[in-house]
Amino acid sequence: MGMGPLPEEQSRDRPARLRDVAALAGVDPSLVSRVLSGATGFSIRPETRMRVHRAAEELDYRPNHAARSLRTARSMAVGMVVPNLANVVYARIHAGAAERAAQVGYSLLVATGPTAPLARTLYGRIDGLMVASATSDAGPAGDDDAPTLPTVLVNRQEDGDVPSITVDDEEGADLATRHLLDLGHVRVAHLAGPQNADTARRRLHGYLRAMERAGAEVTGALVAGESYEEQGGFDAARELVTRDPAPTAIFVANIQAAIGALAALRELGIGVPEDVSVVALHDAPLARFLDPPLTTVRMPLEEMGRRAVTMLLDYLAGGDAQRIRVQTAPQLIERRSTARPRAT
Amino acid sequence: MGMGPLPEEQSRDRPARLRDVAALAGVDPSLVSRVLSGATGFSIRPETRMRVHRAAEELDYRPNHAARSLRTARSMAVGMVVPNLANVVYARIHAGAAERAAQVGYSLLVATGPTAPLARTLYGRIDGLMVASATSDAGPAGDDDAPTLPTVLVNRQEDGDVPSITVDDEEGADLATRHLLDLGHVRVAHLAGPQNADTARRRLHGYLRAMERAGAEVTGALVAGESYEEQGGFDAARELVTRDPAPTAIFVANIQAAIGALAALRELGIGVPEDVSVVALHDAPLARFLDPPLTTVRMPLEEMGRRAVTMLLDYLAGGDAQRIRVQTAPQLIERRSTARPRAT
DNA sequence: CTGTTAGCGCTTTCAA
DNA sequence: TTGAAAGCGCTAACAG
Numbered sequence: 001m002g003m004g005p006l007p008e009e010q011s012r013d014r015p016a017r018l019r020d021v022a023a024l025a026g027v028d029p030s031l032v033s034r035v036l037s038g039a040t041g042f043s044i045r046p047e048t049r050m051r052v053h054r055a056a057e058e059l060d061y062r063p064n065h066a067a068r069s070l071r072t073a074r075s076m077a078v079g080m081v082v083p084n085l086a087n088v089v090y091a092r093i094h095a096g097a098a099e100r101a102a103q104v105g106y107s108l109l110v111a112t113g114p115t116a117p118l119a120r121t122l123y124g125r126i127d128g129l130m131v132a133s134a135t136s137d138a139g140p141a142g143d144d145d146a147p148t149l150p151t152v153l154v155n156r157q158e159d160g161d162v163p164s165i166t167v168d169d170e171e172g173a174d175l176a177t178r179h180l181l182d183l184g185h186v187r188v189a190h191l192a193g194p195q196n197a198d199t200a201r202r203r204l205h206g207y208l209r210a211m212e213r214a215g216a217e218v219t220g221a222l223v224a225g226e227s228y229e230e231q232g233g234f235d236a237a238r239e240l241v242t243r244d245p246a247p248t249a250i251f252v253a254n255i256q257a258a259i260g261a262l263a264a265l266r267e268l269g270i271g272v273p274e275d276v277s278v279v280a281l282h283d284a285p286l287a288r289f290l291d292p293p294l295t296t297v298r299m300p301l302e303e304m305g306r307r308a309v310t311m312l313l314d315y316l317a318g319g320d321a322q323r324i325r326v327q328t329a330p331q332l333i334e335r336r337s338t339a340r341p342r343a344t
Numbered sequence: 345m346g347m348g349p350l351p352e353e354q355s356r357d358r359p360a361r362l363r364d365v366a367a368l369a370g371v372d373p374s375l376v377s378r379v380l381s382g383a384t385g386f387s388i389r390p391e392t393r394m395r396v397h398r399a400a401e402e403l404d405y406r407p408n409h410a411a412r413s414l415r416t417a418r419s420m421a422v423g424m425v426v427p428n429l430a431n432v433v434y435a436r437i438h439a440g441a442a443e444r445a446a447q448v449g450y451s452l453l454v455a456t457g458p459t460a461p462l463a464r465t466l467y468g469r470i471d472g473l474m475v476a477s478a479t480s481d482a483g484p485a486g487d488d489d490a491p492t493l494p495t496v497l498v499n500r501q502e503d504g505d506v507p508s509i510t511v512d513d514e515e516g517a518d519l520a521t522r523h524l525l526d527l528g529h530v531r532v533a534h535l536a537g538p539q540n541a542d543t544a545r546r547r548l549h550g551y552l553r554a555m556e557r558a559g560a561e562v563t564g565a566l567v568a569g570e571s572y573e574e575q576g577g578f579d580a581a582r583e584l585v586t587r588d589p590a591p592t593a594i595f596v597a598n599i600q601a602a603i604g605a606l607a608a609l610r611e612l613g614i615g616v617p618e619d620v621s622v623v624a625l626h627d628a629p630l631a632r633f634l635d636p637p638l639t640t641v642r643m644p645l646e647e648m649g650r651r652a653v654t655m656l657l658d659y660l661a662g663g664d665a666q667r668i669r670v671q672t673a674p675q676l677i678e679r680r681s682t683a684r685p686r687a688t
Numbered sequence: 689c690t691g692t693t694a695g696c697g698c699t700t701t702c703a704a
Numbered sequence: 705t706t707g708a709a710a711g712c713g714c715t716a717a718c719a720g
Contacts, residue, residue, distance in 0.1 A: 017713060028691045033715055043689060065468035066413035067713035070696050075410070077469065082429070085438055085454070086628075091430035098456065107465040110429070110454040112442065121451040124409035125421065125469065230633045263633040284430075289574045289607040291635040361697060372707045377699055387705060411697035414712050692719075697712105704707075 016059035025055035032056070036063070077107040078312055079126040080154075081118050083133040088255075088284040089301060093132055093154060096305025104313065119149055128312045130154045134197040134228075150316055154308045155301075157198050163321040165308050167299045169199050169281070172330035173206025173251065176279045176297045179332055180249040181214045184340050185277060188216060189247035191225040191236050191261055193254060200228070203253045203281060222247060225257065233257030237264040241276065248341045249277040255284050258294060262337070266291070273339035283333055293335035300328035360403035369399035376400070380407070421451040422656055423470040424498075425462050427477045432599075432628040433645060437476055437498060440649025448657065463493055472656045474498045478541040478572075494660055498652045499645075501542050507665040509652050511643045513543050513625070516674035517550025517595065520623045520641045523676055524593040525558045527684050529621060532560060533591035535569040535580050535605055537598060544572070547597045547625060566591060569601065577601030581608040585620065592685045593621040599628050602638060606681070610635070617683035627677055637679035644672035 021036075022029040027048060034042055035052045055061075069075045080097055082090040094110060101108040111118045115131055122129065132154040153164035180188045190207040193200030204223070211218045221243040225236030233252060237260065240247060252258035258280035265272055272278055272292055280287075283298040304326050311324060365380075366373040371392060378386055379396045399405075413419045424441055426434040438454060445452040455462045459475055466473065476498040497508035524532045534551040537544030548567070555562045565587040569580030577596060581604065584591060596602040602624035609616055616622050616636055624631075627642040648670050655668060 018715095019713080029713090030692080030715070031690060037715080039715095045689065048689080062467065064414070064713050066410050066419070067696090068715080069410035070408070070414050070698085070712090071714045071716085073696075084435060085426070085429050086432040086435035088430040091428060091456075094429055094456065102461075102465075107469065108455070109469075110456070111452070112435075112438065112454070117446075121446075123406065125451065125453075230629060234633065259630060259633050263635070266635055285574060286603060289578065289603050291607070291610055362699095363697075373697090374699070374708080375706060381699080383699095389705065392705080408697050411712090412699080414696090414714085415698045415700085417712075690720085693717090694715105696714090699710105699712095701710090702708085704705105 015064075016061045017064070018061070020059055021052065021055045021061050024059060025051040027052060036061070075125055075127050076105065077109055077126045078128050078130065078309065079109045079111060079118075079122045079149075080130040080132060081111055081113075081115050083112065083135075085112055088286075089155075089282055090132055092301035093305040093308070096302035096307075097130065097154075097309050098305075099302075100306040100309040104309070106309070106313070108309075123149060128152070128316050130308050130312055131156070134199050135194060150312070152308060152312045152315060155199060155304065157323060161321045163311065163315050163323065165304055165311055165324040165326065166199075166202075167301065167304050167326045167328075168330065169202035169299075170206035170209065172281050172297045172299055173203040173253075174210040175206075175330050175332055176251045176281060177207045177210035178214070179279055179295070179334075179338065180251060180277055181210065181216060183249070183277065183338060185249035186216055186341075187222065187245055187247045188249045188251065189222040189224070189240050191233060191240060191250050191252040191257060192223060193228045193257070194226050197228070200253055207251055221245070225253070228254045228257055230256050230260035230263070233260030234264045235260075237261035238268065241265065241268065241270060247276065249338070250279075252278060252280040255280045255282045255287065255294070255296060259286075259290065262290060262292075262294070272337050274342065277338040277341075279338050287333075288335055290337075292337045295335045295338040296333050298331045298333055300326050300330070303328055359408075360405045361408070362405070364403055365396065365399045365405050368403060369395040371396060380405070419469055419471050420449065421453055421470045422472050422474065422653065423453045423455060423462075423466045423493075424474040424476060425455055425457075425459050427456065427479075429456055432630075433499075433626055434476055436645035437649040437652070440646035440651075441474065441498075441653050442649075443646075444650040444653040448653070450653070450657070452653075467493060472496070472660050474652050474656055475500070478543050479538060494656070496652060496656045496659060499543060499648065501667060505665045507655065507659055507667065509648055509655055509668040509670065510543075510546075511645065511648050511670045511672075512674065513546040513643075514550035514553065516625050516641045516643050517547040517597075518554040519550075519674050519676055520595045520625060521551045521554035522558070523623060523639070523678075523682065524595060524621060525554065525560060527593070527621065527682060529593035529685050530560055531566065531589055531591045532593045532595065533566040533568070533584050535577060535584060535594050535596040535601060536567060537572045537601070538570050541572070544597055551595055565589070569597070572598045572601055574600050574604035574607070577604030578608045579604075581605035582612065585609065585612065585614060591620065593682070594623075596622060596624040599624045599626045599631065599638070599640060603630075603634065606634060606636075606638070616681050618686065621682040621685075623682050631677070632679055634681075636681045639679045639682040640677050642675045642677055644670050644674070647672055 018029045018032050022032045098108050128150040157164040157166050192204050224240045279295045281297050283296040287294040287296050362373045362376050366376045442452050472494040501508040501510050536548050568584045623639045625641050627640040631638040631640050
């Protein structure tokens, strides 16, 4: 190959290369590669392996990602797109995903914002992408002129054969609604999320299902809202309670909207839970410090995150596009925002 | 070089390489490289440049990151470590950083968790790191056995010549405290953050400075707390109001702790702002939906994020370690949690 | 059990 | 104004 400086001497402070390790251990670079990358199904004398490891440690060897990626055509990293960082839901999904990714030796890179531009930034740095934006701002990576990247949808599901993983939002909504029904409420309202998010649609279905099973009538007056945010929840709650007949309980599609709803009811002088009970989907550390402490339904988000990674890796390995629904049961966390209706 | 298949025909669906573009344009790969990477200071016939661009577009050419990194020894990406994703403060810092990174053609990768393991995951994928964890869980990247990566501290400052960028927490705290003082409060307390976070220390100083300038006495009874979280704020507020003399106003070191504090006061039947005024550092969309809507001080976090990137890039380019304090003035946002003391 | 070899896709001297 | 050549650090056949 005609190298210049002999590798015997380690030069300056430049990070050690495979070749340097090999030289120090007195073996060939390819051997070092096999040993250090934990390749299996080849034989080596234990003593040689030892020497290699020792040399690597000695030189504080760290494989060069770029070289490895170039050679193997894989980056050993996966990406995750979330709509924004300040959100417990995504934080929990991410936590699960990060845990699993670490377990299997992958790096997990996060990015925020609209999917398409991100796919462009991340392209070439990751092998696959998890899109955890609930609303289809830009479908799976590949829209407009963004490069196509193997993608799984997390917490969202779409027509066609796009792989996806979701939790059982319908069951969560059903559980929340049933809680209200069981307390004796009849006019149970739903403060819904944006209907372009399929989680919101599934929560609405869950609500309707529970109401129907209980034989409770659902009129248009009982459903309002189009938002997962505080302000939207505030506005919708205001509207809801002025309708006729007024609900005695509200199932809110997510916790942020519920915070807005609580504020609206407070401002109107409507007591929670004396006048109106409130329960929200998704739990957060914050919930118990609200006024009143908010009853919530906790979803298995970490598990979804973990399984999303597993699923993406399977998909990358040539598996086919699955649609997984995490079946772990949602969990009701009773706090002080729900109670029996005033005049049973 | 003795390649196998002629590059004339583009093969399968394999992404186009530089070589393919060159073949299509009828020029040498090196020329394509120069043209497409926007290199400057070389001459080329406009027509040739045109042909190259057209060929690249035609083939939907996208440079291979790994190859480029391997060759140039730079990844054109920077990383940012945040302690957790569910936090407005980091979300805003990140937003600013992402904006600037995009402007200058860098990718910004985010990761969460303790710094050291992350530095290991990110090592080789990024050229430099912004550490935005307020508390020194593990100092700058490089502790224990984590690899060393050029690092700037964001929203945190440390002894030695570690580059860092911060906002003026002291001024923010001073502003909040002054607001209380100006309203006529005398026994103004401080619910402090964890004193291993230098932001918390600087906020404490700002509080002390404002008190001193106003000639208000600060006894030990007026300072409590060691947390940036709801529960910590809850506990500390409880304690604070039982002290003698009880404060009539509290400056809380951050908004999460303030949420806990509000809950505690509510539980004790202490009216806000009738009995006790509360102001917190850092604003959030949530603030106006709290009970009562919370007066806050908004810090220039996006700007800090933007400048952090600029600073890191300068540092990478060989600039020396700076310590920047963003001087943009904090902004008081008055809502309903502060008022004149009961008996002026 | 270990070594040789070729080359991933790109950039950058250097030469024409 | 353009082309030729070398090689970044690694891995995966294939030989020995």
